[in-house]
Amino acid sequence: MPEVKIIAKNFMDMVASLPAMKLDKLYDNAFICEAILRSLPPLAKKYVLQMLYIDSPITAKSMEVWVLPDGSSKHRVAIDRLIQLRVFSETVDRRKETTYKINPTFQTNLQKLLTHGEVLPREPMPSNITVRLPSVEDLDVYAIGQWECFLLQLISSAQAERPSNISSSMMKVFQRGLLSQRDKEAPRLTESGFQFLLMDTNAQLWYIIREYISNSEERGVDPADLISFLLELSFHVTGEAYNSNTLTEVQRNTIKDLTDLGLVKLQQGRKESWFIPTKLATNLSVSLTDSSSRKQGFVVVETNFRLYAYSTSKLHCEILRLFSRVEYQLPNLIVGAITKESLYNAFENGITADQIISFLQQNAHPRVAERIPTVPENVTDQIRLWESDLNRVEMTPAHYYDEFPSREIFEAACDHAREWNGLLWEDSKRMRLVVKAEIHIHMRDHLRGQKQ
C-alpha cells in the first residue's frame, strides 16, 4: 500500500514545512535534534555525522565524489531532505560553487549528545511517592487496549465499550477522510478508511498524530510546541512515572488527549498526579523511519480459504470482517472464511486485493510466518483472480431495437446512433442494433420521424 505509507510518513514533511523561525527554534531542544536525525534517510544520517565537527562549508562536489552512479538519486533525496529540514544550509558562492554547512545549533546539540550522553527530559519521580506503578506488560496491555478502543470508536462510535473524553469535534477531525456520512445514513468507511485499518499500528498512530497536530491551530495551540512536546515525550522512559506538575497548561491538556490514544497512562496519587509513557509514546520517534519493530502476527490462512485469527481483539474481528466471513468467535480465536462474496464486499469498499494480501502476510501468525509463502499461493492467486473478475465485464445500460420495416430505416437508425456516438452493436443481416441508454430518446424521436 504505497499510497498509505506516504500519508504516514508525511509527518516529517509537516515538520519541514514549519516556518524557518519555528524550525530553528525546534532545534534548541536536543531531543528534537535526535529525533530528526533518526528520521533522516540513511545516507543523510551519514552526511550529518561526517559534518559533525566541521564548521566550514563543504563543497557539493566533494560530497558527490563519494557517490556511486547508482546512488545519485539517493544522494539527491538525502541532500534535499537535509536542506528542507534546514539541517544543512546551501549557499552558492560567486564561482557558482555550491557549498553546504550544517546548522550550528543542531551541530552543537548533537556534539553534546555524543560527549555527554543523553540527559533525560524529565526526572522520573522517586518510587516512594508513586504507588501502584503498572508493570511493563500491564502497560503494554493498557496501551493497546486504549488504542483499539479509540479505533473502534473511530470507525463506529456505537461499538466503543466506554466513551473516551476525546471531544466529538476532535473525533470528527480524525474521522475526516476516513468516514463518509451522508444525511440520515450511518457513516460508512471510505476507501482510505479501510486502508487505514489495514495499516500497522505505528503508521496508524502517526496518521492520527498528524491530524491532531494539523488541527492544533484551531484549538489555539502552536503546532511547533506540540511537535516538540510529542518528540520529547518519545524520549521518556517507558514505565517510569513523571510528575504532571512539570508540564505546562497546554501540555497537560495534550496529555489528556494522549491518554485516550494510549500513549500515556495517567495516575493520581494522594497529592500529586503523574503520567507514565507507554510503548506507543516511546515508539513515536522510531516509527518516523521504517517500522522495524513489528508486532506479533495472529492470522493463519489455510489452503481451503479458512482463516484463523488468534486474537481477543474486537478490532481485529472488525478488520477481518472487512474482507472475510467471520464464522465463529471464540474467546481467543476468530474463525472465518475468505469467500467470493466477502471479497466482493471489500472490493466494493475500495480495498484492493494487494492490500488484503499484504495484511494477511504482515499479520501472519509466527507459526506460519516462517513458511514461504506465508499465505498459501492458491489463496493469494484466487483473491487476485476474484478482483480481476470484477474488471472483466463492463456494464453499459442499453436499449435493443429490432424488426425494422426496411433496410433503409435500419441503416438510417444506425447512422443516427453513430452520430450520437451511442452505437454499441449492430447486426445488419437480421437488422438488429443496440444503443446506449442515454441516446434512447434521440433514437425514438428519429424513428418516429422516419415513420411519418
Add this chain to the structure above:
Amino acid sequence: MASGHVIKRAKYKTSPKGAGTPGVLKMTENKIMFKPNDPTSASKIDVEFRSIKGYKNTKEGSNNPPLLNLSLEQGGSYIFEFENFLDLQVCREFVGNALTKSGDAAKAKSGDTAKAKSGEAVATSDRSTVTYPDEQLISSAEMELRIKLLRENSELQNLHKKFVLGNILTESEFWATRKKLLDGDSGTKSKQRVGFKSSMILDIKPMTDGRTNKVTFNLTPEIKYQIFALKPAVHRAFLNHVPNKMTEKDFWTKYFRAEYLHSTKNAVAAAAEAAEDEELAIFLKDDDILANAARQKIRRVDPTLDMEADQGDDYMHLPDHGIFRDGSKEITDSQHEQFKRTFLQDLNRQGEVVLEGRTIDVELEDPRTVAEALAQSRQESDENAKQERLDRISRMTEMEDLQAPHDHPLAPLCIKDPRDYFDSQLLKISDDTRAGSEQLRCSLSSEEAYGSLRGSISEIKAMGLSDPVVRPEVAVMVLNGLTQNISSTKFQLGKNAQESILNSLPNTTKEELLHHWISIQELLRHFWSSYPITTSYLYAKVSRVKDAMSKIYPQLEEIKESVPSDLRQQVFLLVRPMHQALDAAFQHYEADLQKRSAKSGEKPNGYV
C-alpha cells in the same frame, strides 16, 4: 601379433561415398603401402605409421560398407574399403597395434622430424619400461574441444603456441595439466540408455480410407522389433517361416490380418479363419510361449497364497466397473476364449518387456537380423542373466541422469587475481624498511605498560570525553584527504580497476611482464610435477623445460634494464619473485643432477 605384416584386397577412397581405386593394401610393422591394380593410377600410398594420427572404422551390422579411415597428422585421411568385415577387423587390429608401438615416433609434431628422432634416441634405451601417453588415440571430439578452448582463450593460445609448437612441451603434456577444462563437457553427457518404447504396440490401429474395405497398417523397423519383443510366438513364427516358407511381406500381411480380426472383437470369425489357415492361427491363438512363462511364474508364487480367492475381486463383472478399451467394455467370454486377448494380459506383457529394456544392440533395419539377435539374447537369459537384469532395473529406476554426478566436482583453488600479488610486493618492501624501529621502542616492562593503560582509563573516567573530540581543522583535513583519495581512485582508473603498480608501468612492459609471469608459472608446474625423475622420458622433459626457463631468465633482466629509471625500482620488485622461483628450480635441478651422477658412479649399470 602373429605375423609381421598383413596383405588385404581393398579399395582406396578419398571420400566414403566415392567409387575408389581397387588394389592391394599391405601393412608392415611401421609402414602402410597401397598398390593399385592399375599400375598407372596415381593413388599409390607409402607412408609410415608415425604419420598416422588415429583411425576410425564402420561397424558390422550397420548398412555401411566395411571402411577403415586412417587420419593423418598433417590433416586429411586415407579411406580403405574392404571386401568384408572380417578383413576390416584384421586390419583394424593391426593398425591399432602398430600405432601404439610407434608411440614415440608419433609424438613428433608436424614437420619437425629431426626433433622426433632425437626424442626417439633417448627413449630407445629402455623402451619396455616407458609408457607413453597415447595421444594419437584421442577422439576427434576431444581434438575439437581443444581447438575450441584455444580459440576462446587467447592466453592459452599464446602458451600453446610458445611451448607446444616450440617443442618444449608435447601436446599431451600441455593438456594433461588442463584436464579440468577438457572434462567440462563430458560430464554433462547423458548416460541414459534408450529404453523400450512404452507406448502400447499391441494397440496398433489400422487406418481405413473410409471408402473401400481396405485397411492399412503402418509398419516401421521399430514396430517390428517391438512386436518381436512383445510376442515370442510371432517372433518364433518369423524365424521359422521367413524367408523359407513365405516372404516377409506375406508374413506381416498375415499377422495384421490376425490383428484386424482381433480388433473387430469378432471371436467367431477369428475362430473360423484360424481353422482355415494354419499360419494365421498362430497369430490368433494365445501365445503359448507366454502362457508357459506365465505358468512358470504362477508356480513360483508362494503356495500359501490363495490366488483363486482374489479372482472375483476385480469388480470386472459388476456394471459400471471394468476396463474400457476402444470405448467398449471388455467382457470375458468363455467361448472362443483362446482367440481373445484381454487388455490386462497385454498391459502386463508390455510392462514386462519395457522393464526388461532394450536387450539387443543392432540396427533395426533388417527384421531378420533383429529377430536373430533377439533370439540370441533370449537364449542367454537364463536365471543368472535374469538376476542381473533385475539388478539393473533397480539401478536404472534411480534415473541416472537425474542423480547428482558421482564424481564430486572439485572446486578449483582460486587465487582471485594473480596480479594482486604484485601489489603486495611493493607494500612489503615499504613496510620492511620501517619495521626495525618499532621493535626497539617497545621496551617497557609489562607492569609499566599495564599500569599506563589503566591510568589512561581512569583518566578518561575522571575527565570525561574530550570535547570537542576532533578539532574542526583536523576534521576538515581528514575529510578532504579521504575525499581526495576516493576521487583519485575513482577517476584515474574507472570504477572497477584496482589501483596497482602494474598500471603505472608502460603498457608494453606490463604485458611483457604478465606474459612472462604466466609462462613461468606454466613451466614451473611442468618442472616440479616431473620430479622425482623415474624415467628417461621425464628426464628429457625436465631438461627441455629447464632450457626454456633459462631462456626467460635473461629476458626478465632485459625488461629490468629497459624501463626508465624512475620505474626500475618497481619493476625490480615485480621481477624478483619470478627470479626467486626460477632460481629455486634451477638449484633443485643441479642438486638432482649431482646426486644422479654420484649414484651412477656407484652403479655403473644404472641408467642415465
Add this chain to the structure above:
Amino acid sequence: MPSAPTKLYADDVSLLVVLLDTNPFFWSTSSLPFSKFLSHVLSFLNSILLLNQINQIVVIATGCNSCDYIYDSSLSTNPGIENGKLPALCSELLKKLEDFVTRDEQLNKQHSLPPTTTSSSLLSGSLSMALCYIQRVFRSGPLRPHPRILCVQGSSDGPEQYVAIMNSIFSAQRSMVPIDSCYIGSNNSAFLQQASYITGGVYQKPQQLDGLFQYLSTVFATDLHSRAFLQLPKSVGVDFRASCFCHKKTIDMGYICSVCLSIFCKHHKKCSTCGSVFGQAQSDVASASNLKRKTPET
C-alpha cells in the same frame, strides 16, 4: 566478493561489533595516547547508537592474553541517573574495560612470558567471539539487523595466529559479515588487509591519528545499506603473504601440502596438519638438498 545482503532487510539498522585493541605494549609506544583513543572511539559508538534507536553495538576487548565482551548495548540497562559527565554507555564500558585490563595483566603474570613475544594481540580470539555473537543473533529470530565487524587494531600481526585468523575470515565471508579494519599501528597489517579484502569490508590506515573520530564517522559509520550507493576508500595493495604452519614465519615461497593445503617454510617428511607422508625424491638418500616433492605418496 560477497556484497551486503541488502534485500533481506528493510533499512539501515546495524549490529556493529567493535574489536578494541588493548595491548598495553602497543599503547605504551603509540603516538596516540590511549585516553585520546578511547575518547574518539566512545564518541563514535555513541554516534552509532544515536543514528537509530535499534542499532546495536557490541564491544570486545582484544588483549594480549585474553579477549572478552566489554559492552553490549542490548543488555545495557536504561540510562539511569548519571553524573552527566559521561554518556551512560561510557561509564559502563570503561568499568568493564578496567576489570578486563586487570584480569589480562594477571594472566600475563601467570604466563610470565617475555614482553617481546606477546607484542601482538589475540585478534583471532576476538574475531571468533564476534562471529559467534553474530551467529547467535542470526539464529535468534527472523528480524535481524545487518551485522558488521570493525577491528580497531594497533599492534602488529602475530604470525602464529595466521591459521585461526584466516579461518575466522573465511567464516565471516561465508556468513556475509564484512570486516572493516581501522589500523592505527605504524605498518600495515597483512591480516586485516586480507580480512577486509576477502569479506568486502573497508581497510583504512588513518594518516592523522588526532582525527580518528572523523575517519570513524566518515568511513566506518556507513551502514551496509548505504554502502551500495557510496564509494568507500580502497586500500592500494593487499599483502597476501601467508605464515608457515611450522615456524609461524611470514613467507613468500614455501611448500604446500597438496592434501590439506597447509603451508610450510621447509620440507617436511610428513604434513603436521593432516599427516600425509611426503615422498622423498627417488630413494633413500636423505640429503638436505633433496627437497621437493610436492605430492605426497599416500
